[in-house]
Amino acid sequence: xxxxGNGSHVTNGTTxxxxxxxxxxxxxxxxxxxxxxxxxxxxxxIGRIRRMLGMSQEDFAHTVGVTHxxxxxxxxxxxxxxxxxxxxxxxxxxxxx
Numbered sequence: 001x002x003x004x005g006n007g008s009h010v011t012n013g014t015t016x017x018x019x020x021x022x023x024x025x026x027x028x029x030x031x032x033x034x035x036x037x038x039x040x041x042x043x044x045x046i047g048r049i050r051r052m053l054g055m056s057q058e059d060f061a062h063t064v065g066v067t068h069x070x071x072x073x074x075x076x077x078x079x080x081x082x083x084x085x086x087x088x089x090x091x092x093x094x095x096x097x
Contacts, residue, residue: 044086047075053096064088 050060050071061071064085073079081089 044081046071046081046089049089049093050075053092063092 046060050057053060055063057071057075058068061068064071065088066085070079074081
């Protein structure tokens, strides 16, 4: 396979560089979607959901597999609720609906 002057591989008159640009665009779109998802989780009101489920903070923490202090930090917005916990809480809410 030949290369052109800038080091890109040339195949039938087209360059692999275009493939690289397409990959970069796709990665940027995925990053933007992930960033938006993270911003949405900032508003995830874990305390309201816990109360809706009728659980104490201690019971809730045990159910999702974290310490009481971790659950308290989420409720007081001292730390962000991880995505895997949001998924788990969503499943718990569906099961108790």
